[in-house]
Amino acid sequence: MLSNLGSLLRYRGLIQSLVARELKARYRGSVLGFVWSFVNPLLLLSVYSFVFTTIMPNAEPRTKPFAVFLFCGLLAWTWFAASLTEAASSLISGGNLIKKVLFPAEVLPIVSVLANMVHFLLGLVILAVFMVGFRHYPNPASLPWFPIVIVVQLVFTLGLALGLSALTVHFRDIRDLLSNVLTLWFFATPIIYPYFLPSVSRFLWLFRLNPFYHLAVSYQEILFFDRFGHARSLLLLGVLSVAVFLAGYWLFDRLRDSFAEAV
Amino acid sequence: MTSAIELANVSKVYRKYSGRQFATLKSALLKRSLLSDLRPNEAFLALKDVSFSVAKGSTVGVIGRNGSGKSTALKLVAGITKPTSGTVRVDGRISALIELGAGFHPEISGRENVFINGIMLGLSKRDIEERFDEIVDFAELREFIEAPVKTYSSGMYMRLGFAVAIHVNPDVLLVDEVLAVGDESFTHKCLDKFSEFRRRGKTILIVTHSLPLVERLCDDAVWLDAGEKQAEGDPKRVVDAYLTAVEQSDRKQMAATTAKAVQTAAPGGDMSQATEGRWGSREIEISDVQLLDAGGQPSFAFQSGAPVSIRFRVKSSRPVSDFVFGIGVFNADGVCCFGTNTDIDAMISERIDGDGQATFGIDSLDLVDGTYKLDVAAHRRDGAPYDYHRLLYTFRVQSRTHDTGIFRPKHRWTFSPTVRFK
Numbered sequence: 083m084l085s086n087l088g089s090l091l092r093y094r095g096l097i098q099s100l101v102a103r104e105l106k107a108r109y110r111g112s113v114l115g116f117v118w119s120f121v122n123p124l125l126l127l128s129v130y131s132f133v134f135t136t137i138m139p140n141a142e143p144r145t146k147p148f149a150v151f152l153f154c155g156l157l158a159w160t161w162f163a164a165s166l167t168e169a170a171s172s173l174i175s176g177g178n179l180i181k182k183v184l185f186p187a188e189v190l191p192i193v194s195v196l197a198n199m200v201h202f203l204l205g206l207v208i209l210a211v212f213m214v215g216f217r218h219y220p221n222p223a224s225l226p227w228f229p230i231v232i233v234v235q236l237v238f239t240l241g242l243a244l245g246l247s248a249l250t251v252h253f254r255d256i257r258d259l260l261s262n263v264l265t266l267w268f269f270a271t272p273i274i275y276p277y278f279l280p281s282v283s284r285f286l287w288l289f290r291l292n293p294f295y296h297l298a299v300s301y302q303e304i305l306f307f308d309r310f311g312h313a314r315s316l317l318l319l320g321v322l323s324v325a326v327f328l329a330g331y332w333l334f335d336r337l338r339d340s341f342a343e344a345v
Numbered sequence: 346m347t348s349a350i351e352l353a354n355v356s357k358v359y360r361k362y363s364g365r366q367f368a369t370l371k372s373a374l375l376k377r378s379l380l381s382d383l384r385p386n387e388a389f390l391a392l393k394d395v396s397f398s399v400a401k402g403s404t405v406g407v408i409g410r411n412g413s414g415k416s417t418a419l420k421l422v423a424g425i426t427k428p429t430s431g432t433v434r435v436d437g438r439i440s441a442l443i444e445l446g447a448g449f450h451p452e453i454s455g456r457e458n459v460f461i462n463g464i465m466l467g468l469s470k471r472d473i474e475e476r477f478d479e480i481v482d483f484a485e486l487r488e489f490i491e492a493p494v495k496t497y498s499s500g501m502y503m504r505l506g507f508a509v510a511i512h513v514n515p516d517v518l519l520v521d522e523v524l525a526v527g528d529e530s531f532t533h534k535c536l537d538k539f540s541e542f543r544r545r546g547k548t549i550l551i552v553t554h555s556l557p558l559v560e561r562l563c564d565d566a567v568w569l570d571a572g573e574k575q576a577e578g579d580p581k582r583v584v585d586a587y588l589t590a591v592e593q594s595d596r597k598q599m600a601a602t603t604a605k606a607v608q609t610a611a612p613g614g615d616m617s618q619a620t621e622g623r624w625g626s627r628e629i630e631i632s633d634v635q636l637l638d639a640g641g642q643p644s645f646a647f648q649s650g651a652p653v654s655i656r657f658r659v660k661s662s663r664p665v666s667d668f669v670f671g672i673g674v675f676n677a678d679g680v681c682c683f684g685t686n687t688d689i690d691a692m693i694s695e696r697i698d699g700d701g702q703a704t705f706g707i708d709s710l711d712l713v714d715g716t717y718k719l720d721v722a723a724h725r726r727d728g729a730p731y732d733y734h735r736l737l738y739t740f741r742v743q744s745r746t747h748d749t750g751i752f753r754p755k756h757r758w759t760f761s762p763t764v765r766f767k
Contacts (some may be wrong), residue, residue: 106457340360
């Protein structure tokens with residue numbers, strides 16, 4: 083397993099070009115092309131903003147401007163959810179490669195996660211524009227933590243993506259199950275509502291069991307609120323993420339030989 | 346000489362996950378069979394204890410019937426699947442022409458696909474840049490290289506895949522039945538490329554059904570059948586052994602077909618409708634139709650040009666004086682290749698009573714390679730049938746030469762001395 087893990091580094095050229103291909107191919111043939119990377123989150127954001135500022139106005143003054151607050155969690159969540167959804171089907175849709183070519187299968191789920199990470203990074207540009215537009219800037223003192231959150235999320239997502247993709251080869255209904263779990267998970271995470279609501283505090287112990295709670299809170303504290311006070315939990319999650327990654331990779335490695343036959 | 350590829354006592358068990366299509370996570374959890382479902386429950390032995398080695402710089406062909414394990418062997422060598430037991434050792438960089446263009450993405454251009462496919466096959470970006478023009482020229486796709494691959498025809502797709510794979514510059518080239526990817530001229534180009542590889546001392550392992558190719562191109566041949574190695578060595582000898590085995594199994598199949606046709610031929614069906622079958626008044630009955638080879642042994646397969654006799658028993662329940670015996674040979678397209686009867690051959694019937702036997706001898710069966718069907722009939726001179734066996738008997742004519750048409754007359758070419766052949 084460790085030697086396989088090491089060979090991942092050798093595949094970085096391959097991963098890089100596959101991510102580029104994924105991004106190029108996604109919008110090839112569409113009129114707006116790469117602009118969709120910006121339009122998609124913008125549309126999503128405007129729907130949520132409309133609902134929570136106009137239809138069901140949010141009385142909490144600390145989350146104003148709401149669009150910026152929402153965006154901080156929503157972007158990260160979109161990266162996470164899209165990565166898992168795509169990774170779960172990645173081995174099946176890439177079946178040709180696994181069956182017919184000598185191809186390191188783990189590259190496929192990794193590419194799904196990384197391609198969505200690029201969308202996430204592009205989304206940050208929009209977030210920055212919003213921040214300028216609303217004149218609401220993050221505290222520069224918190225910003226050094228920002229890359230760390232991203233890395234923790236990356237490792238965590240990779241681990242889940244590897245494990246899920248391997249299991250989906252054998253249990254196809256994971257894909258359907260996953261979309262439901264993700265919806266549930268989304269609402270169980272303080273993304274469209276702030277984590278300091280009294281109703282959240284009442285179940286805080288439950289929320290704290292949700293790994294993405296820590297990520298969402300970290301993003302919001304770093305990018306939106308004044309003070310980042312979630313460092314300890316974040317680092318703990320970092321350790322957990324490494325464990326998740328190793329577990330996911332171990333599972334993947336165990337099932338690797340069955341892919342060529344079961345896909 | 347050292348070997349580039351070595352298979353030692355390799356077995357491969359393919360696992361059948363029974364009912365896997367319907368096995369879902371939910372049902373697995375409900376039945377608490379999550380772990381057992383991840384384990385295979387039925388096994389299929391695709392390769393049984395196969396050992397062979399390919400010397401560095403040699404070209405080896407693997408032949409065998411469909412399902413004999415050829416492709417499995419190639420996949421093991423390529424490292425796509427792992428052997429269940431035994432070891433596979435390969436020395437040097439491999440390029441496998443197994444599924445051409447497997448990694449192509451339809452939406453992006455040929456150029457980008459060449460790069461990504463090349464990287465998948467282990468080249469660096471710079472390697473590909475250097476070889477890019479060569480690849481495109483080889484694939485004959487210069488005008489289309491900027492177009493998305495989804496607009497390519499299947500031939501263009503395959504050609505590009507082939508071109509990339511062959512320019513990886515491998516030490517060991519694995520080829521699985523891919524020479525059918527282009528027109529004649531492209532096939533020649535591929536063969537030239539193989540020859541060039543051989544000259545440069547590369548090792549080639551090729552899986553094919555094209556026996557002439559094996560005889561022409563390979564230094565050695567391996568014959569697999571039902572997962573077991575049957576023979577290995579000189580291509581000519583191995584191909585001959587393989588063909589003999591194929592003939593034998595053909596014969597068995599032919600015997601089964603004939604037995605079934607005779608059995609199901611309904612006596613007294615509607616003769617005007619019947620395409621094959623048996624009908625007639627049965628005043629004279631034909632039975633036990635057999636084709637005999639030169640040695641007088643019943644057979645179903647004959648070499649083109651060999652002597653054949655058709656022997657059948659005749660029986661009349663009462664004395665009959667007006668009768669004609671006839672035979673007809675039809676090819677697979679239903680074209681009558683030859684037909685005659687005793688009347689055409691100017692024999693005038695006198696009397697038949699009780700049991701008897703008839704033999705129709707052909708000195709030289711000058712038909713081209715193929716499967717043929719036989720009519721045997723007894724009828725009155727005006728055509729009213731006594732016993733008509735329509736297309737009930739199947740036989741095979743085999744020929745190592747592949748002439749076209751139906752008839753293969755004895756022939757020879759002569760030229761004046763100014764025309765010379767090698």
